[in-house]
Amino acid sequence: MLMNATNTGRILILADDFTGAGDTGILFRTRTVPVAISLHPDRLDSVSESDAVRVILTDTRTYPTDEAARIAGAVARTAISAVDFAHVYQKIDSTMRGSVGAEVAAVLAALGRTTAVLCPAFPEMGRTVVGGKLLVDGEPITRTQYARDPRKPILHDRLCDIVHDTDPGIGTCECRAEDLPEILGESFGGAGGARIVAVDAQTDGELQAIAEAIAGRPDVLPVGAAGLGRALSGIWLRDAPSASPADDSEPAAGPGARLAVVASGSANPRSIAQLAALEREMPGLPMIRVDKERLTTRGEAEREMDRVCHEVERVVARSRVFAIALSDTRMETPPYQGEYESFVARAVAHAVRVSGVEPAGIAIVIAGADTSHSCCRELGIDELYPQREVVTGIPWSTTDAGIHILSKAGGFGADDALARCLRFCLPSEVSAH
Known part of the structure; x- marks a missing residue:
């Protein structure tokens, strides 16, 4: 019918x-x-x-x-x-x-x-x-x-x-x-x-x-x-x-986050270039890399995630603005469990847990559809409520868990897209620096 x-x-x-x-x-x-x-x-x-x-x-x-x-x-x-x-x-x-x-x-x-x-x-x-x-x-x-x-x-x-x-x-x-x-x-x-x-x-x-x-x-x-x-x-x-x-105007202010994390599990050259631009435009930004080559067997994957989680704890203790990304290595061997993006999501969830920041004060900028979905699963997010388009093709959403999410397709955005999104998430006095 x-x-x-x-x-x-x-x-x-x-x-x-x-x-x-x-x-x-x-x-x-x-x-x-x-x-x-x-x-x-x-x-x-x-x-x-x-x-x-x-x-x-x-x-x-x-x-x-x-x-x-x-x-x-x-x-x-x-x-x-x-x-x-x-x-x-x-x-x-x-x-x-x-x-x-x-x-x-x-x-x-x-x-x-x-x-x-x-x-x-x-x-x-x-x-x-x-x-x-x-x-x-x-x-x-x-x-x-x-x-x-x-x-x-x-x-x-x-x-x-x-x-x-x-x-x-x-x-x-x-x-x-x-x-x-x-x-x-x-x-x-x-x-x-x-x-x-x-x-x-x-x-x-x-x-x-x-x-x-x-x-x-x-x-x-x-x-x-x-x-x-x-x-x-x-x-x-x-x-x-x-x-x-x-x-029909958009909300003017961003999340004003106390914890802001860039998470990238995308292998798209566009996202890789954006991560490189992020490091150039925000020198000193901690960048935690998850090594794909160490995720192909159970033992190696467990050791790599232990290393990454310890690194996350060390970084969170001194900075509330940082990035977590997969290594750029092209891998043909499948990961031990799940997709490569799931390991980035686990690291993000660990950062949220150990930060002590309330959900409303947390913003995550995510590159890649699978990485975005994995992060939401790890963080217990079931619904998103889009608020505004920060950069063309990159929306800012609030969620039923209280956390703020900015998600972008791996192949979308200019080189400065991740940097612009991260600055949008921060309080004005922080993003200005």
Whole structure:
């Protein structure tokens, strides 16, 4: 059954990874329209009619295709059965990692829709779609590091080919933004009648045109990254509950943290460059490195974590501002237990425990979606409440545990992004130095 479109104005966002939930969720927040992010797709009791904007993290980016599709469909079905959401946005990776085709097909089925409009473009971060092909900083995606992603490598440049990797039967077509209204009026489908329309976009203006073509279409599922999300938010928020366009300013002050930690488990060269810039811009900042080479056996991993925790205790005793990061070594050998990012998260949690600082005085700047999610698990965080965008694509959120979180995708941000975020977290008299 097609989901009933009403005037409730409530918005549901399904995000396949942690940083995507944050960088898109924040775009729908105003002073009078709150946003809540659920980190547990299997525990959705908090989803209710009181939600103006609800983001649900499915966390399916790296899952096997069948499991990713099952979870995405089940979450969509559960959410819309609990709340009459007027709008649904499926947030995916701007580089199309994950099981995009299978997950979109599953969500379409759950919503009772047959058409999805796909555009992962995020021009501000160098992601564009030209002639049906995905480019990063002007280069076809298969010529970039994302083609070598150890968990979900991208094997094709064309969006429709990437879709068909995980759902060969779904119908696809390509078009330009200006042709989208006409394409949506045509009869077209694949197996079961479902179709995905992949749309070109190189500019925010083209994303706006896509948003305007689909924003009033309850039969169409928008699928994309934060770029399309930003365009849709300006339209959908006009009808959101409690929306007040005259009073949509962001909170001015940061957390004023007494303990501020940068945590990076990302192997993305962009995050590595940001850590190097952080050390240059904030000389003397303690940097605790977790050695990947010592995490591949049980004994070595235990000894390495003991060393790191002792180092954390030593640093916390003299400084409440520091960084914890994985070594830059490229490793093919899997870690002893969990993912490499989980060891960074354990070190962060230890720092929080031994600091003696109350949760409201703690801020953590995290690079990498998996690192962010691991940190939240270790710290007992189940929900986030985005407050403002500190740097493009990097939101500041409060949490149900009281701790402040700033999260960024590994490949997002200029070289000074981590330094800017860390300074934002500190009291003004500290950040000025």
